[in-house]
Amino acid sequence: MNFYAIRAIYLFEMARTARTLMQSIASPVLSTSLYFIVFGSAIGSKMVAIDGIEYGAFIVPGLIMLSLLTESVSNASFGIHMPRFTGAIYEILAAPVSALEIVLAFVGAAATKSVVLGIIILATARLFVDYHIAHPLLMLLFLVLTSVTFSLFGFIIGIWADGFEKLQIIPMMVITPLTFLGGTFYSISMLPPFWQTVTLFNPVVYLVSGFRWAFYESSDISVGVSLAMILVFLFICLSIVMAIFKTGYKLKS
Amino acid sequence: MTIALSINGLSKKYKPDFQALSKVSLEIKQGEIFALLGPNGAGKTTLISIVCGIVNPSEGEIRVNNCDIQKDYRKARQQIGLVPQELSLSMFESVWATVNFSRGMYGKPRDDKYLEDLLRKLSLWEKKDSRIMALSGGMKRRVLIAKALSHQPDILFLDEPTAGVDVELRQEMWAMIRELRDTGVTVILTTHYIDEAEEMADRIGIINKGKIVLVNEKQALMKKLGSKQLSLELSTAIPSIPSSLANYKLELLDDGHKLTYTFNSQDEHNQIPALLKSLEEQGIEFKDLHTSQSSLEDIFVSLVGGAK
Ligand SMILES: Nc1ncnc2c1ncn2[C@@H]1O[C@H](COP(=O)(O)OP(=O)(O)OP(=O)(O)O)[C@@H](O)[C@H]1O
Numbered sequence: 001m002n003f004y005a006i007r008a009i010y011l012f013e014m015a016r017t018a019r020t021l022m023q024s025i026a027s028p029v030l031s032t033s034l035y036f037i038v039f040g041s042a043i044g045s046k047m048v049a050i051d052g053i054e055y056g057a058f059i060v061p062g063l064i065m066l067s068l069l070t071e072s073v074s075n076a077s078f079g080i081h082m083p084r085f086t087g088a089i090y091e092i093l094a095a096p097v098s099a100l101e102i103v104l105a106f107v108g109a110a111a112t113k114s115v116v117l118g119i120i121i122l123a124t125a126r127l128f129v130d131y132h133i134a135h136p137l138l139m140l141l142f143l144v145l146t147s148v149t150f151s152l153f154g155f156i157i158g159i160w161a162d163g164f165e166k167l168q169i170i171p172m173m174v175i176t177p178l179t180f181l182g183g184t185f186y187s188i189s190m191l192p193p194f195w196q197t198v199t200l201f202n203p204v205v206y207l208v209s210g211f212r213w214a215f216y217e218s219s220d221i222s223v224g225v226s227l228a229m230i231l232v233f234l235f236i237c238l239s240i241v242m243a244i245f246k247t248g249y250k251l252k253s
Numbered sequence: 254m255t256i257a258l259s260i261n262g263l264s265k266k267y268k269p270d271f272q273a274l275s276k277v278s279l280e281i282k283q284g285e286i287f288a289l290l291g292p293n294g295a296g297k298t299t300l301i302s303i304v305c306g307i308v309n310p311s312e313g314e315i316r317v318n319n320c321d322i323q324k325d326y327r328k329a330r331q332q333i334g335l336v337p338q339e340l341s342l343s344m345f346e347s348v349w350a351t352v353n354f355s356r357g358m359y360g361k362p363r364d365d366k367y368l369e370d371l372l373r374k375l376s377l378w379e380k381k382d383s384r385i386m387a388l389s390g391g392m393k394r395r396v397l398i399a400k401a402l403s404h405q406p407d408i409l410f411l412d413e414p415t416a417g418v419d420v421e422l423r424q425e426m427w428a429m430i431r432e433l434r435d436t437g438v439t440v441i442l443t444t445h446y447i448d449e450a451e452e453m454a455d456r457i458g459i460i461n462k463g464k465i466v467l468v469n470e471k472q473a474l475m476k477k478l479g480s481k482q483l484s485l486e487l488s489t490a491i492p493s494i495p496s497s498l499a500n501y502k503l504e505l506l507d508d509g510h511k512l513t514y515t516f517n518s519q520d521e522h523n524q525i526p527a528l529l530k531s532l533e534e535q536g537i538e539f540k541d542l543h544t545s546q547s548s549l550e551d552i553f554v555s556l557v558g559g560a561k
């Protein structure tokens with residue numbers, strides 16, 4: 001293992017985060033806070049409780065997931081896309097590092113940032129709504145697994161994308177809709193039966209549901225299934241990344 | 254004689270269908286400066302990129318100090334430093350951060366003393382905290398060199414190291430490259446400046462359209478292919494070359510004021526005395542004469558031009 005290389009990339013990525021603190025931490029925190037104010041405090045106070053949970057508290061896990069997914073994908077994709085764009089990737093390709101080490105470093109950095117962001121948003125939410133966490137460790141596990149999985153997904157997008165437009169289109173056109181339709185703002189049981197079935201094809205449903213269970217011990221889908229689905233998705237992303245490095249897809253001609 | 258780098262039957266086909274290298278074989282000796290010359294698009298960068306692991310080869314075998322670059326990639330790559338042709342740098346980083354990054358990438362622990370010396374030698378120490386985007390083009394190129402040397406490689410590739418670099422800095426770089434060679438580093442450089450190859454290289458390889466056209470010691474190359482020219486400034490212009498001088502390789506220039514005779518400097522039996530005698534017989538007088546030896550540039554143009 002080339003630990004110095006892993007550290008070098010990791011620190012490089014963290015330094016990039018530090019340079020863009022406004023955009024990488026402040027702006028997601030601000031936009032989530034707006035959701036808490038509007039849906040949590042203002043509208044939430046007029047809503048009935050779902051499964052015995054206050055509406056404001058009900059949406060907390062989903063909103064954290066929303067930020068986590070968008071930020072993981074956009075941060076990891078940007079992290080690997082930027083050196084490709086400037087050509088600085090040559091150094092990573094020419095260095096005595098394995099694919100695994102490169103992925104560990106890039107995805108590790110992106111996931112670290114997402115976890116920190118998730119915790120900050122969680123703390124911010126406290127200012128607006130009252131919630132409790134029934135299983136803090138499980139909650140943290142979901143947070144970490146989701147961050148890692150979607151950072152991997154972002155890494156793939158960053159390699160696949162040929163330009164900055166494509167880079168932004170996935171978080172905007174795929175992640176955000178899937179999260180909104182993934183039970184962030186409602187319980188799936190509130191949908192007509194047909195749409196309930198359709199929803200089960202949305203991977204984000206499992207994330208939000210499992211995450212919410214860690215908070216309130218109530219969910220649409222059993223927590224074991226949620227966990228399994230994240231692991232499946234993690235495994236798929238990992239396989240794709242390994243295939244990318246094996247074939248040199250878009251990295252090496 | 255140790256072979257630092259051996260390339261055997263290397264071919265590269267870019268997608269969809271472009272043969273950039275065909276069956277290139279080359280051996281670089283340890284501790285030499287090898288210059289790779291060739292016109293734009295000849296395949297120089299492709300060749301270097303494959304050795305460094307940035308581009309996949311289509312076929313062929315490459316060994317760096319006997320380590321296969323694919324099977325034994327870690328060992329092979331640790332020994333290599335690369336200065337790329339393009340100024341490919343992450344612009345927001347500081348100089349100090351980026352050389353530390355490079356050293357780390359090659360699996361070496363921090364060594365502030367070594368990196369400080371390196372930056373000083375490249376006159377970058379004062380700029381160590383500057384962001385790369387705030388540097389001039391020549392400074393950026395020096396940063397690339399610093400990055401390539403940050404892990405103390407045994408083999409250094411320089412892909413057009415002096416492109417866009419001013420004369421003074423060029424001299425400094427040459428001195429530095431020689432110094433590196435003296436410490437045992439093998440240097441492989443590509444260049445479009447023939448004087449650079451002429452000045453620096455121990456051996457020269459010429460590549461054209463993906464094929465190695467020639468590899469030779471610089472001295473031998475210049476001797477073997479070097480033709481000389483004798484130029485005569487005539488006292489009075491002549492309208493044409495007299496037919497009695499037709500079997501000499503003569504050319505009439507400057508509206509008949511200048512006569513040049515081309516001969517091979519290796520040829521012991523050149524015809525200068527005979528030519529001068531014939532001129533005298535013809536009553537052609539000259540007021541000045543000088544000889545010049547062809548440079549690598551002429552050799553290069555004649556080789557590459559001939560292959561077209
Ligand atoms: N990624 C690529 N995909 C397709 N073709 C490529 C690629 N990279 C280089 N080529 C082609 O391969 C040929 C050799 O390119 P290369 O960059 O090796 O030339 P070079 O000798 O370094 O030229 P220069 O002196 O201009 O730097 C060129 O015709 C180029 O267009």
Ligand SMILES: [Mg+2]
Pocket residue numbers: 297298299338412
């Ligand atoms: Mg080139």
